[in-house]
Amino acid sequence: MILSYVRTIILYLALIISVRLMGKRQVGQMEPSEFVVTMLVANLASIPMQDEGIPLFSGLVPILTVLGVELVLAGLTLKSIFVRRLLCGKPVILIENGNILQSNLRKTRVTMDELAGHLREKDVLDISSVQFAILETNGNLSVFPYPKERPATAAEAGIQTKKQYMPITIIEDGYVSKENLQEAGKDAAWLDRVLAQRKTSRKETLLLTVDKSDHIMWIPRGDGA
Amino acid sequence: MKRSWLGLGILAALLVLGFWVQHYSQSLHKPVVDALKKAQTAAAEEDWEQTEKLVKQAEKHWHSAMNIRSAVCDHDYLEQINEGFASLKVWRHAKDPAATAALCAELVSRIEALEEAQKLSLRNVL
The missing domain is CATH 3.30.240.20 (bsu07140 like domains)
Structure with missing residues:
Protein backbone atom coordinates (compact mmCIF):
# COMPACT_ATOMS: atom_id res chain seq x y z
CA MET A 1 0.00 0.00 0.00
CA ILE A 2 2.78 2.42 0.95
CA LEU A 3 4.37 1.63 -2.41
CA SER A 4 1.27 2.76 -4.31
CA TYR A 5 1.10 5.84 -2.13
CA VAL A 6 4.69 6.93 -2.85
CA ARG A 7 4.42 6.13 -6.56
CA THR A 8 1.16 8.07 -6.87
CA ILE A 9 2.71 11.12 -5.21
CA ILE A 10 5.72 11.06 -7.54
CA LEU A 11 3.60 10.63 -10.68
CA TYR A 12 1.11 13.23 -9.49
CA LEU A 13 3.86 15.80 -8.98
CA ALA A 14 5.30 14.97 -12.40
CA LEU A 15 1.85 15.58 -13.92
CA ILE A 16 1.35 18.88 -12.14
CA ILE A 17 4.77 20.15 -13.27
CA SER A 18 4.08 18.99 -16.83
CA VAL A 19 0.70 20.72 -16.98
CA ARG A 20 2.09 23.92 -15.40
CA LEU A 21 4.89 24.03 -17.95
CA MET A 22 2.45 23.53 -20.81
CA GLY A 23 0.78 26.80 -19.83
CA LYS A 24 -2.47 27.85 -18.22
CA ARG A 25 -5.25 27.28 -20.71
CA GLN A 26 -8.80 26.18 -20.26
CA VAL A 27 -9.65 22.66 -21.36
CA GLY A 28 -12.30 23.95 -23.76
CA GLN A 29 -9.78 26.23 -25.43
CA MET A 30 -7.17 23.62 -26.22
CA GLU A 31 -5.54 23.27 -29.58
CA PRO A 32 -5.66 19.70 -30.97
CA SER A 33 -2.04 18.95 -30.06
CA GLU A 34 -2.58 20.20 -26.50
CA PHE A 35 -5.71 18.12 -26.14
CA VAL A 36 -3.86 15.01 -27.30
CA VAL A 37 -1.00 15.70 -24.90
CA THR A 38 -3.37 16.17 -21.97
CA MET A 39 -5.20 12.95 -22.76
CA LEU A 40 -1.93 11.08 -23.20
CA VAL A 41 -0.30 12.36 -20.04
CA ALA A 42 -3.33 11.48 -17.91
CA ASN A 43 -3.42 7.94 -19.30
CA LEU A 44 0.33 7.45 -19.09
CA ALA A 45 0.34 8.33 -15.42
CA SER A 46 -2.60 6.15 -14.43
CA ILE A 47 -1.10 2.82 -15.56
CA PRO A 48 2.04 2.77 -13.37
CA MET A 49 -0.03 4.27 -10.54
CA GLN A 50 -2.28 1.20 -10.50
CA ASP A 51 0.19 -1.54 -11.44
CA GLU A 52 3.09 -1.92 -9.04
CA GLY A 53 4.75 -4.43 -11.40
CA ILE A 54 5.49 -1.68 -13.89
CA PRO A 55 8.75 0.15 -13.13
CA LEU A 56 8.36 3.79 -12.10
CA PHE A 57 10.52 4.94 -14.99
CA SER A 58 8.00 3.40 -17.39
CA GLY A 59 5.56 6.04 -16.12
CA LEU A 60 7.93 8.97 -15.73
CA VAL A 61 9.91 8.63 -18.95
CA PRO A 62 6.87 8.74 -21.30
CA ILE A 63 5.40 11.71 -19.41
CA LEU A 64 8.67 13.63 -19.61
CA THR A 65 9.06 12.64 -23.25
CA VAL A 66 5.55 13.89 -24.08
CA LEU A 67 6.33 17.11 -22.17
CA GLY A 68 9.61 17.59 -24.05
CA VAL A 69 7.99 17.01 -27.44
CA GLU A 70 5.10 19.32 -26.56
CA LEU A 71 7.46 22.13 -25.51
CA VAL A 72 9.55 21.80 -28.66
CA LEU A 73 6.45 21.69 -30.89
CA ALA A 74 4.94 24.70 -29.09
CA GLY A 75 8.13 26.65 -29.85
CA LEU A 76 8.09 25.54 -33.50
CA THR A 77 4.39 26.47 -33.73
CA LEU A 78 5.26 30.01 -32.66
CA LYS A 79 8.12 30.28 -35.15
CA SER A 80 6.73 28.51 -38.20
CA ILE A 81 3.36 29.01 -39.90
CA PHE A 82 3.82 25.67 -41.66
CA VAL A 83 4.15 23.78 -38.36
CA ARG A 84 1.24 25.78 -36.91
CA ARG A 85 -0.98 24.83 -39.86
CA LEU A 86 0.22 21.22 -39.59
CA LEU A 87 -0.49 20.86 -35.89
CA CYS A 88 -3.38 23.22 -35.29
CA GLY A 89 -5.01 23.47 -38.73
CA LYS A 90 -6.46 26.81 -39.81
CA PRO A 91 -9.74 28.61 -39.13
CA ARG A 150 -25.46 43.67 -33.22
CA PRO A 151 -26.35 45.47 -29.99
CA ALA A 152 -24.92 48.98 -30.06
CA THR A 153 -21.76 49.55 -28.11
CA ALA A 154 -21.48 52.47 -25.67
CA ALA A 155 -19.36 54.32 -28.22
CA GLU A 156 -21.93 53.75 -30.99
CA ALA A 157 -24.74 54.90 -28.69
CA GLY A 158 -22.69 57.95 -27.64
CA ILE A 159 -22.81 57.05 -23.95
CA GLN A 160 -20.14 58.41 -21.63
CA THR A 161 -18.61 55.55 -19.68
CA LYS A 162 -16.75 55.56 -16.38
CA LYS A 163 -13.12 54.54 -16.32
CA GLN A 164 -12.64 50.97 -15.26
CA TYR A 165 -9.90 49.90 -12.88
CA MET A 166 -8.64 46.54 -11.79
CA PRO A 167 -9.57 45.86 -8.14
CA ILE A 168 -6.60 44.83 -6.00
CA THR A 169 -7.26 42.30 -3.22
CA ILE A 170 -6.03 43.66 0.11
CA ILE A 171 -7.62 41.13 2.51
CA GLU A 172 -8.63 37.63 1.57
CA ASP A 173 -10.03 35.25 4.16
CA GLY A 174 -8.68 37.42 6.98
CA TYR A 175 -5.15 37.56 5.61
CA VAL A 176 -3.66 40.88 4.51
CA SER A 177 -1.53 40.89 1.36
CA LYS A 178 1.27 43.36 2.11
CA GLU A 179 2.45 43.10 -1.49
CA ASN A 180 -0.98 44.11 -2.84
CA LEU A 181 -1.30 46.86 -0.22
CA GLN A 182 1.95 48.33 -1.51
CA GLU A 183 0.84 47.84 -5.13
CA ALA A 184 -2.35 49.78 -4.40
CA GLY A 185 -0.24 52.60 -2.92
CA LYS A 186 -1.77 52.17 0.56
CA ASP A 187 -0.35 51.42 3.98
CA ALA A 188 -1.37 49.68 7.19
CA ALA A 189 -2.71 52.93 8.68
CA TRP A 190 -5.06 53.35 5.71
CA LEU A 191 -6.25 49.75 6.10
CA ASP A 192 -6.91 50.22 9.84
CA ARG A 193 -8.86 53.40 9.04
CA VAL A 194 -10.97 51.62 6.40
CA LEU A 195 -11.72 48.76 8.79
CA ALA A 196 -12.50 51.15 11.67
CA GLN A 197 -15.02 52.99 9.46
CA ARG A 198 -16.78 49.65 8.96
CA LYS A 199 -16.42 48.74 12.65
CA THR A 200 -14.67 45.51 11.77
CA SER A 201 -11.25 43.84 11.97
CA ARG A 202 -8.95 42.03 9.56
CA LYS A 203 -10.01 38.64 10.94
CA GLU A 204 -13.71 39.42 10.35
CA THR A 205 -13.11 40.32 6.69
CA LEU A 206 -13.67 37.76 3.95
CA LEU A 207 -12.66 40.05 1.08
CA LEU A 208 -11.52 43.64 0.80
CA THR A 209 -10.51 45.14 -2.52
CA VAL A 210 -9.61 48.62 -3.64
CA ASP A 211 -9.07 50.03 -7.14
CA LYS A 212 -7.17 53.06 -8.47
CA SER A 213 -10.29 55.25 -8.10
CA ASP A 214 -10.28 54.34 -4.35
CA HIS A 215 -13.49 52.37 -4.69
CA ILE A 216 -13.52 49.86 -1.84
CA MET A 217 -15.43 46.60 -1.80
CA TRP A 218 -15.74 44.89 1.57
CA ILE A 219 -17.36 41.52 2.25
CA PRO A 220 -17.50 40.35 5.89
CA ARG A 221 -17.12 36.75 7.01
CA GLY A 222 -20.29 34.83 7.88
CA ASP A 223 -23.77 34.65 6.35
CA GLY A 224 -25.40 37.20 8.65
CA ALA A 225 -23.55 40.24 7.36
CA MET B 1 11.39 30.04 -27.05
CA LYS B 2 12.91 29.36 -23.63
CA ARG B 3 10.41 26.54 -23.11
CA SER B 4 11.36 24.97 -26.43
CA TRP B 5 14.95 24.82 -25.29
CA LEU B 6 13.75 23.30 -22.03
CA GLY B 7 11.80 20.71 -24.04
CA LEU B 8 14.83 20.02 -26.18
CA GLY B 9 16.92 19.72 -23.03
CA ILE B 10 14.46 17.23 -21.51
CA LEU B 11 14.43 15.15 -24.68
CA ALA B 12 18.22 15.19 -24.93
CA ALA B 13 18.61 14.29 -21.25
CA LEU B 14 16.16 11.39 -21.63
CA LEU B 15 18.00 10.18 -24.72
CA VAL B 16 21.34 10.23 -22.89
CA LEU B 17 19.73 8.58 -19.86
CA GLY B 18 18.20 5.92 -22.12
CA PHE B 19 21.54 5.05 -23.69
CA TRP B 20 23.27 5.13 -20.32
CA VAL B 21 20.69 2.73 -18.83
CA GLN B 22 21.13 0.41 -21.82
CA HIS B 23 24.92 0.48 -21.49
CA TYR B 24 24.86 0.24 -17.69
CA SER B 25 22.44 -2.68 -17.60
CA GLN B 26 24.68 -4.53 -20.09
CA SER B 27 27.67 -4.00 -17.81
CA LEU B 28 25.55 -5.07 -14.81
CA HIS B 29 24.34 -8.27 -16.41
CA LYS B 30 27.65 -9.41 -17.93
CA PRO B 31 29.35 -10.62 -14.68
CA VAL B 32 26.12 -12.40 -13.62
CA VAL B 33 25.82 -14.17 -16.96
CA ASP B 34 29.54 -15.06 -17.05
CA ALA B 35 29.45 -16.54 -13.53
CA LEU B 36 26.26 -18.50 -14.26
CA LYS B 37 27.70 -19.93 -17.49
CA LYS B 38 30.79 -21.10 -15.59
CA ALA B 39 28.56 -22.47 -12.80
CA GLN B 40 26.60 -24.41 -15.42
CA THR B 41 29.80 -26.09 -16.65
CA ALA B 42 31.00 -26.74 -13.07
CA ALA B 43 27.62 -28.27 -12.11
CA ALA B 44 27.66 -30.53 -15.17
CA GLU B 45 31.13 -31.70 -14.08
CA GLU B 46 29.80 -32.14 -10.52
CA ASP B 47 32.37 -29.71 -9.13
CA TRP B 48 30.06 -28.52 -6.33
CA GLU B 49 32.60 -26.37 -4.54
CA GLN B 50 33.22 -24.34 -7.70
CA THR B 51 29.48 -24.28 -8.53
CA GLU B 52 28.69 -22.93 -5.06
CA LYS B 53 31.35 -20.22 -5.38
CA LEU B 54 30.22 -19.14 -8.87
CA VAL B 55 26.51 -19.13 -8.07
CA LYS B 56 27.14 -17.01 -4.96
CA GLN B 57 29.24 -14.66 -7.08
CA ALA B 58 26.44 -14.41 -9.66
CA GLU B 59 23.86 -13.84 -6.94
CA LYS B 60 25.99 -11.11 -5.34
CA HIS B 61 26.33 -9.31 -8.69
CA TRP B 62 22.62 -9.75 -9.36
CA HIS B 63 21.53 -8.20 -6.06
CA SER B 64 24.16 -5.42 -6.12
CA ALA B 65 22.18 -3.07 -8.40
CA MET B 66 18.63 -4.16 -7.64
CA ASN B 67 17.36 -0.57 -7.19
CA ILE B 68 18.46 0.44 -10.68
CA ARG B 69 17.03 -2.75 -12.16
CA SER B 70 13.72 -2.19 -10.35
CA ALA B 71 13.54 1.33 -11.76
CA VAL B 72 13.85 0.20 -15.37
CA CYS B 73 12.89 -3.51 -15.62
CA ASP B 74 9.55 -5.23 -15.32
CA HIS B 75 9.13 -6.18 -11.63
CA ASP B 76 7.44 -9.51 -12.40
CA TYR B 77 10.35 -10.51 -14.60
CA LEU B 78 12.88 -9.58 -11.89
CA GLU B 79 10.85 -11.59 -9.38
CA GLN B 80 11.01 -14.64 -11.69
CA ILE B 81 14.82 -14.38 -11.80
CA ASN B 82 14.98 -13.99 -8.01
CA GLU B 83 12.87 -17.14 -7.69
CA GLY B 84 15.25 -18.86 -10.13
CA PHE B 85 18.19 -18.06 -7.84
CA ALA B 86 16.23 -19.43 -4.87
CA SER B 87 15.46 -22.67 -6.75
CA LEU B 88 19.11 -22.92 -7.75
CA LYS B 89 20.03 -23.09 -4.07
CA VAL B 90 17.70 -26.07 -3.59
CA TRP B 91 19.09 -28.03 -6.57
CA ARG B 92 22.66 -27.17 -5.57
CA HIS B 93 22.12 -28.56 -2.08
CA ALA B 94 20.49 -31.65 -3.57
CA LYS B 95 23.61 -31.95 -5.76
CA ASP B 96 21.58 -32.66 -8.89
CA PRO B 97 23.95 -31.85 -11.78
CA ALA B 98 21.33 -31.92 -14.57
CA ALA B 99 18.78 -29.77 -12.75
CA THR B 100 21.41 -27.27 -11.53
CA ALA B 101 22.99 -26.90 -14.97
CA ALA B 102 19.55 -26.55 -16.60
CA LEU B 103 18.49 -23.88 -14.10
CA CYS B 104 21.77 -22.01 -14.62
CA ALA B 105 21.12 -22.07 -18.39
CA GLU B 106 17.54 -20.90 -17.87
CA LEU B 107 18.69 -18.02 -15.67
CA VAL B 108 21.29 -17.02 -18.25
CA SER B 109 18.66 -16.92 -20.99
CA ARG B 110 16.26 -14.94 -18.77
CA ILE B 111 18.91 -12.36 -17.87
CA GLU B 112 19.97 -12.08 -21.51
CA ALA B 113 16.32 -11.60 -22.48
CA LEU B 114 16.06 -8.86 -19.83
CA GLU B 115 19.12 -7.18 -21.31
CA GLU B 116 17.73 -7.60 -24.82
CA ALA B 117 14.48 -5.92 -23.78
CA GLN B 118 16.43 -2.74 -22.84
CA LYS B 119 18.22 -2.54 -26.18
CA LEU B 120 17.30 0.05 -28.76
CA SER B 121 16.52 -2.21 -31.71
CA LEU B 122 13.90 -2.08 -34.43
CA ARG B 123 12.35 -5.30 -33.09
CA ASN B 124 11.96 -3.80 -29.63
CA VAL B 125 10.64 -0.53 -31.04
CA LEU B 126 8.06 -2.41 -33.09
Whole structure:
Protein backbone atom coordinates (compact mmCIF):
# COMPACT_ATOMS: atom_id res chain seq x y z
CA MET A 1 0.00 0.00 0.00
CA ILE A 2 2.78 2.42 0.95
CA LEU A 3 4.37 1.63 -2.41
CA SER A 4 1.27 2.76 -4.31
CA TYR A 5 1.10 5.84 -2.13
CA VAL A 6 4.69 6.93 -2.85
CA ARG A 7 4.42 6.13 -6.56
CA THR A 8 1.16 8.07 -6.87
CA ILE A 9 2.71 11.12 -5.21
CA ILE A 10 5.72 11.06 -7.54
CA LEU A 11 3.60 10.63 -10.68
CA TYR A 12 1.11 13.23 -9.49
CA LEU A 13 3.86 15.80 -8.98
CA ALA A 14 5.30 14.97 -12.40
CA LEU A 15 1.85 15.58 -13.92
CA ILE A 16 1.35 18.88 -12.14
CA ILE A 17 4.77 20.15 -13.27
CA SER A 18 4.08 18.99 -16.83
CA VAL A 19 0.70 20.72 -16.98
CA ARG A 20 2.09 23.92 -15.40
CA LEU A 21 4.89 24.03 -17.95
CA MET A 22 2.45 23.53 -20.81
CA GLY A 23 0.78 26.80 -19.83
CA LYS A 24 -2.47 27.85 -18.22
CA ARG A 25 -5.25 27.28 -20.71
CA GLN A 26 -8.80 26.18 -20.26
CA VAL A 27 -9.65 22.66 -21.36
CA GLY A 28 -12.30 23.95 -23.76
CA GLN A 29 -9.78 26.23 -25.43
CA MET A 30 -7.17 23.62 -26.22
CA GLU A 31 -5.54 23.27 -29.58
CA PRO A 32 -5.66 19.70 -30.97
CA SER A 33 -2.04 18.95 -30.06
CA GLU A 34 -2.58 20.20 -26.50
CA PHE A 35 -5.71 18.12 -26.14
CA VAL A 36 -3.86 15.01 -27.30
CA VAL A 37 -1.00 15.70 -24.90
CA THR A 38 -3.37 16.17 -21.97
CA MET A 39 -5.20 12.95 -22.76
CA LEU A 40 -1.93 11.08 -23.20
CA VAL A 41 -0.30 12.36 -20.04
CA ALA A 42 -3.33 11.48 -17.91
CA ASN A 43 -3.42 7.94 -19.30
CA LEU A 44 0.33 7.45 -19.09
CA ALA A 45 0.34 8.33 -15.42
CA SER A 46 -2.60 6.15 -14.43
CA ILE A 47 -1.10 2.82 -15.56
CA PRO A 48 2.04 2.77 -13.37
CA MET A 49 -0.03 4.27 -10.54
CA GLN A 50 -2.28 1.20 -10.50
CA ASP A 51 0.19 -1.54 -11.44
CA GLU A 52 3.09 -1.92 -9.04
CA GLY A 53 4.75 -4.43 -11.40
CA ILE A 54 5.49 -1.68 -13.89
CA PRO A 55 8.75 0.15 -13.13
CA LEU A 56 8.36 3.79 -12.10
CA PHE A 57 10.52 4.94 -14.99
CA SER A 58 8.00 3.40 -17.39
CA GLY A 59 5.56 6.04 -16.12
CA LEU A 60 7.93 8.97 -15.73
CA VAL A 61 9.91 8.63 -18.95
CA PRO A 62 6.87 8.74 -21.30
CA ILE A 63 5.40 11.71 -19.41
CA LEU A 64 8.67 13.63 -19.61
CA THR A 65 9.06 12.64 -23.25
CA VAL A 66 5.55 13.89 -24.08
CA LEU A 67 6.33 17.11 -22.17
CA GLY A 68 9.61 17.59 -24.05
CA VAL A 69 7.99 17.01 -27.44
CA GLU A 70 5.10 19.32 -26.56
CA LEU A 71 7.46 22.13 -25.51
CA VAL A 72 9.55 21.80 -28.66
CA LEU A 73 6.45 21.69 -30.89
CA ALA A 74 4.94 24.70 -29.09
CA GLY A 75 8.13 26.65 -29.85
CA LEU A 76 8.09 25.54 -33.50
CA THR A 77 4.39 26.47 -33.73
CA LEU A 78 5.26 30.01 -32.66
CA LYS A 79 8.12 30.28 -35.15
CA SER A 80 6.73 28.51 -38.20
CA ILE A 81 3.36 29.01 -39.90
CA PHE A 82 3.82 25.67 -41.66
CA VAL A 83 4.15 23.78 -38.36
CA ARG A 84 1.24 25.78 -36.91
CA ARG A 85 -0.98 24.83 -39.86
CA LEU A 86 0.22 21.22 -39.59
CA LEU A 87 -0.49 20.86 -35.89
CA CYS A 88 -3.38 23.22 -35.29
CA GLY A 89 -5.01 23.47 -38.73
CA LYS A 90 -6.46 26.81 -39.81
CA PRO A 91 -9.74 28.61 -39.13
CA VAL A 92 -12.50 27.76 -41.61
CA ILE A 93 -15.31 30.11 -42.62
CA LEU A 94 -18.65 28.31 -42.31
CA ILE A 95 -20.99 31.25 -42.96
CA GLU A 96 -20.13 34.16 -45.23
CA ASN A 97 -22.54 37.06 -45.78
CA GLY A 98 -25.46 35.04 -44.48
CA ASN A 99 -24.71 32.04 -46.73
CA ILE A 100 -23.65 28.66 -45.40
CA LEU A 101 -20.51 27.43 -47.16
CA GLN A 102 -21.57 23.81 -47.51
CA SER A 103 -18.24 22.59 -48.90
CA ASN A 104 -16.48 23.93 -45.79
CA LEU A 105 -19.17 22.38 -43.62
CA ARG A 106 -18.47 19.00 -45.24
CA LYS A 107 -14.70 19.52 -45.01
CA THR A 108 -14.90 20.21 -41.29
CA ARG A 109 -17.56 17.50 -40.78
CA VAL A 110 -19.81 19.93 -38.95
CA THR A 111 -23.48 18.99 -39.27
CA MET A 112 -26.27 21.53 -39.70
CA ASP A 113 -27.52 20.60 -36.22
CA GLU A 114 -24.12 21.35 -34.71
CA LEU A 115 -23.86 24.63 -36.58
CA ALA A 116 -27.34 25.65 -35.47
CA GLY A 117 -26.44 24.64 -31.90
CA HIS A 118 -23.26 26.75 -31.95
CA LEU A 119 -25.23 29.71 -33.32
CA ARG A 120 -27.90 29.36 -30.62
CA GLU A 121 -25.13 29.39 -28.01
CA LYS A 122 -24.18 32.79 -29.45
CA ASP A 123 -27.85 33.94 -29.24
CA VAL A 124 -28.30 33.75 -33.03
CA LEU A 125 -31.48 32.18 -34.38
CA ASP A 126 -31.50 33.58 -37.90
CA ILE A 127 -28.55 32.48 -40.06
CA SER A 128 -29.17 35.30 -42.51
CA SER A 129 -28.27 37.79 -39.75
CA VAL A 130 -24.74 36.34 -39.57
CA GLN A 131 -22.10 38.01 -41.70
CA PHE A 132 -19.31 35.62 -40.76
CA ALA A 133 -19.11 32.42 -38.71
CA ILE A 134 -15.63 31.01 -38.38
CA LEU A 135 -14.71 27.63 -36.95
CA GLU A 136 -11.54 28.29 -34.97
CA THR A 137 -8.67 25.81 -34.61
CA ASN A 138 -9.68 25.07 -31.00
CA GLY A 139 -13.17 24.00 -32.11
CA ASN A 140 -14.97 27.16 -31.02
CA LEU A 141 -17.25 29.00 -33.44
CA SER A 142 -16.71 32.76 -33.72
CA VAL A 143 -19.91 34.45 -34.87
CA PHE A 144 -20.05 37.97 -36.30
CA PRO A 145 -23.57 39.22 -37.05
CA TYR A 146 -24.08 42.12 -39.47
CA PRO A 147 -23.40 45.42 -37.69
CA LYS A 148 -27.10 46.33 -37.90
CA GLU A 149 -27.97 43.11 -36.01
CA ARG A 150 -25.46 43.67 -33.22
CA PRO A 151 -26.35 45.47 -29.99
CA ALA A 152 -24.92 48.98 -30.06
CA THR A 153 -21.76 49.55 -28.11
CA ALA A 154 -21.48 52.47 -25.67
CA ALA A 155 -19.36 54.32 -28.22
CA GLU A 156 -21.93 53.75 -30.99
CA ALA A 157 -24.74 54.90 -28.69
CA GLY A 158 -22.69 57.95 -27.64
CA ILE A 159 -22.81 57.05 -23.95
CA GLN A 160 -20.14 58.41 -21.63
CA THR A 161 -18.61 55.55 -19.68
CA LYS A 162 -16.75 55.56 -16.38
CA LYS A 163 -13.12 54.54 -16.32
CA GLN A 164 -12.64 50.97 -15.26
CA TYR A 165 -9.90 49.90 -12.88
CA MET A 166 -8.64 46.54 -11.79
CA PRO A 167 -9.57 45.86 -8.14
CA ILE A 168 -6.60 44.83 -6.00
CA THR A 169 -7.26 42.30 -3.22
CA ILE A 170 -6.03 43.66 0.11
CA ILE A 171 -7.62 41.13 2.51
CA GLU A 172 -8.63 37.63 1.57
CA ASP A 173 -10.03 35.25 4.16
CA GLY A 174 -8.68 37.42 6.98
CA TYR A 175 -5.15 37.56 5.61
CA VAL A 176 -3.66 40.88 4.51
CA SER A 177 -1.53 40.89 1.36
CA LYS A 178 1.27 43.36 2.11
CA GLU A 179 2.45 43.10 -1.49
CA ASN A 180 -0.98 44.11 -2.84
CA LEU A 181 -1.30 46.86 -0.22
CA GLN A 182 1.95 48.33 -1.51
CA GLU A 183 0.84 47.84 -5.13
CA ALA A 184 -2.35 49.78 -4.40
CA GLY A 185 -0.24 52.60 -2.92
CA LYS A 186 -1.77 52.17 0.56
CA ASP A 187 -0.35 51.42 3.98
CA ALA A 188 -1.37 49.68 7.19
CA ALA A 189 -2.71 52.93 8.68
CA TRP A 190 -5.06 53.35 5.71
CA LEU A 191 -6.25 49.75 6.10
CA ASP A 192 -6.91 50.22 9.84
CA ARG A 193 -8.86 53.40 9.04
CA VAL A 194 -10.97 51.62 6.40
CA LEU A 195 -11.72 48.76 8.79
CA ALA A 196 -12.50 51.15 11.67
CA GLN A 197 -15.02 52.99 9.46
CA ARG A 198 -16.78 49.65 8.96
CA LYS A 199 -16.42 48.74 12.65
CA THR A 200 -14.67 45.51 11.77
CA SER A 201 -11.25 43.84 11.97
CA ARG A 202 -8.95 42.03 9.56
CA LYS A 203 -10.01 38.64 10.94
CA GLU A 204 -13.71 39.42 10.35
CA THR A 205 -13.11 40.32 6.69
CA LEU A 206 -13.67 37.76 3.95
CA LEU A 207 -12.66 40.05 1.08
CA LEU A 208 -11.52 43.64 0.80
CA THR A 209 -10.51 45.14 -2.52
CA VAL A 210 -9.61 48.62 -3.64
CA ASP A 211 -9.07 50.03 -7.14
CA LYS A 212 -7.17 53.06 -8.47
CA SER A 213 -10.29 55.25 -8.10
CA ASP A 214 -10.28 54.34 -4.35
CA HIS A 215 -13.49 52.37 -4.69
CA ILE A 216 -13.52 49.86 -1.84
CA MET A 217 -15.43 46.60 -1.80
CA TRP A 218 -15.74 44.89 1.57
CA ILE A 219 -17.36 41.52 2.25
CA PRO A 220 -17.50 40.35 5.89
CA ARG A 221 -17.12 36.75 7.01
CA GLY A 222 -20.29 34.83 7.88
CA ASP A 223 -23.77 34.65 6.35
CA GLY A 224 -25.40 37.20 8.65
CA ALA A 225 -23.55 40.24 7.36
CA MET B 1 11.39 30.04 -27.05
CA LYS B 2 12.91 29.36 -23.63
CA ARG B 3 10.41 26.54 -23.11
CA SER B 4 11.36 24.97 -26.43
CA TRP B 5 14.95 24.82 -25.29
CA LEU B 6 13.75 23.30 -22.03
CA GLY B 7 11.80 20.71 -24.04
CA LEU B 8 14.83 20.02 -26.18
CA GLY B 9 16.92 19.72 -23.03
CA ILE B 10 14.46 17.23 -21.51
CA LEU B 11 14.43 15.15 -24.68
CA ALA B 12 18.22 15.19 -24.93
CA ALA B 13 18.61 14.29 -21.25
CA LEU B 14 16.16 11.39 -21.63
CA LEU B 15 18.00 10.18 -24.72
CA VAL B 16 21.34 10.23 -22.89
CA LEU B 17 19.73 8.58 -19.86
CA GLY B 18 18.20 5.92 -22.12
CA PHE B 19 21.54 5.05 -23.69
CA TRP B 20 23.27 5.13 -20.32
CA VAL B 21 20.69 2.73 -18.83
CA GLN B 22 21.13 0.41 -21.82
CA HIS B 23 24.92 0.48 -21.49
CA TYR B 24 24.86 0.24 -17.69
CA SER B 25 22.44 -2.68 -17.60
CA GLN B 26 24.68 -4.53 -20.09
CA SER B 27 27.67 -4.00 -17.81
CA LEU B 28 25.55 -5.07 -14.81
CA HIS B 29 24.34 -8.27 -16.41
CA LYS B 30 27.65 -9.41 -17.93
CA PRO B 31 29.35 -10.62 -14.68
CA VAL B 32 26.12 -12.40 -13.62
CA VAL B 33 25.82 -14.17 -16.96
CA ASP B 34 29.54 -15.06 -17.05
CA ALA B 35 29.45 -16.54 -13.53
CA LEU B 36 26.26 -18.50 -14.26
CA LYS B 37 27.70 -19.93 -17.49
CA LYS B 38 30.79 -21.10 -15.59
CA ALA B 39 28.56 -22.47 -12.80
CA GLN B 40 26.60 -24.41 -15.42
CA THR B 41 29.80 -26.09 -16.65
CA ALA B 42 31.00 -26.74 -13.07
CA ALA B 43 27.62 -28.27 -12.11
CA ALA B 44 27.66 -30.53 -15.17
CA GLU B 45 31.13 -31.70 -14.08
CA GLU B 46 29.80 -32.14 -10.52
CA ASP B 47 32.37 -29.71 -9.13
CA TRP B 48 30.06 -28.52 -6.33
CA GLU B 49 32.60 -26.37 -4.54
CA GLN B 50 33.22 -24.34 -7.70
CA THR B 51 29.48 -24.28 -8.53
CA GLU B 52 28.69 -22.93 -5.06
CA LYS B 53 31.35 -20.22 -5.38
CA LEU B 54 30.22 -19.14 -8.87
CA VAL B 55 26.51 -19.13 -8.07
CA LYS B 56 27.14 -17.01 -4.96
CA GLN B 57 29.24 -14.66 -7.08
CA ALA B 58 26.44 -14.41 -9.66
CA GLU B 59 23.86 -13.84 -6.94
CA LYS B 60 25.99 -11.11 -5.34
CA HIS B 61 26.33 -9.31 -8.69
CA TRP B 62 22.62 -9.75 -9.36
CA HIS B 63 21.53 -8.20 -6.06
CA SER B 64 24.16 -5.42 -6.12
CA ALA B 65 22.18 -3.07 -8.40
CA MET B 66 18.63 -4.16 -7.64
CA ASN B 67 17.36 -0.57 -7.19
CA ILE B 68 18.46 0.44 -10.68
CA ARG B 69 17.03 -2.75 -12.16
CA SER B 70 13.72 -2.19 -10.35
CA ALA B 71 13.54 1.33 -11.76
CA VAL B 72 13.85 0.20 -15.37
CA CYS B 73 12.89 -3.51 -15.62
CA ASP B 74 9.55 -5.23 -15.32
CA HIS B 75 9.13 -6.18 -11.63
CA ASP B 76 7.44 -9.51 -12.40
CA TYR B 77 10.35 -10.51 -14.60
CA LEU B 78 12.88 -9.58 -11.89
CA GLU B 79 10.85 -11.59 -9.38
CA GLN B 80 11.01 -14.64 -11.69
CA ILE B 81 14.82 -14.38 -11.80
CA ASN B 82 14.98 -13.99 -8.01
CA GLU B 83 12.87 -17.14 -7.69
CA GLY B 84 15.25 -18.86 -10.13
CA PHE B 85 18.19 -18.06 -7.84
CA ALA B 86 16.23 -19.43 -4.87
CA SER B 87 15.46 -22.67 -6.75
CA LEU B 88 19.11 -22.92 -7.75
CA LYS B 89 20.03 -23.09 -4.07
CA VAL B 90 17.70 -26.07 -3.59
CA TRP B 91 19.09 -28.03 -6.57
CA ARG B 92 22.66 -27.17 -5.57
CA HIS B 93 22.12 -28.56 -2.08
CA ALA B 94 20.49 -31.65 -3.57
CA LYS B 95 23.61 -31.95 -5.76
CA ASP B 96 21.58 -32.66 -8.89
CA PRO B 97 23.95 -31.85 -11.78
CA ALA B 98 21.33 -31.92 -14.57
CA ALA B 99 18.78 -29.77 -12.75
CA THR B 100 21.41 -27.27 -11.53
CA ALA B 101 22.99 -26.90 -14.97
CA ALA B 102 19.55 -26.55 -16.60
CA LEU B 103 18.49 -23.88 -14.10
CA CYS B 104 21.77 -22.01 -14.62
CA ALA B 105 21.12 -22.07 -18.39
CA GLU B 106 17.54 -20.90 -17.87
CA LEU B 107 18.69 -18.02 -15.67
CA VAL B 108 21.29 -17.02 -18.25
CA SER B 109 18.66 -16.92 -20.99
CA ARG B 110 16.26 -14.94 -18.77
CA ILE B 111 18.91 -12.36 -17.87
CA GLU B 112 19.97 -12.08 -21.51
CA ALA B 113 16.32 -11.60 -22.48
CA LEU B 114 16.06 -8.86 -19.83
CA GLU B 115 19.12 -7.18 -21.31
CA GLU B 116 17.73 -7.60 -24.82
CA ALA B 117 14.48 -5.92 -23.78
CA GLN B 118 16.43 -2.74 -22.84
CA LYS B 119 18.22 -2.54 -26.18
CA LEU B 120 17.30 0.05 -28.76
CA SER B 121 16.52 -2.21 -31.71
CA LEU B 122 13.90 -2.08 -34.43
CA ARG B 123 12.35 -5.30 -33.09
CA ASN B 124 11.96 -3.80 -29.63
CA VAL B 125 10.64 -0.53 -31.04
CA LEU B 126 8.06 -2.41 -33.09
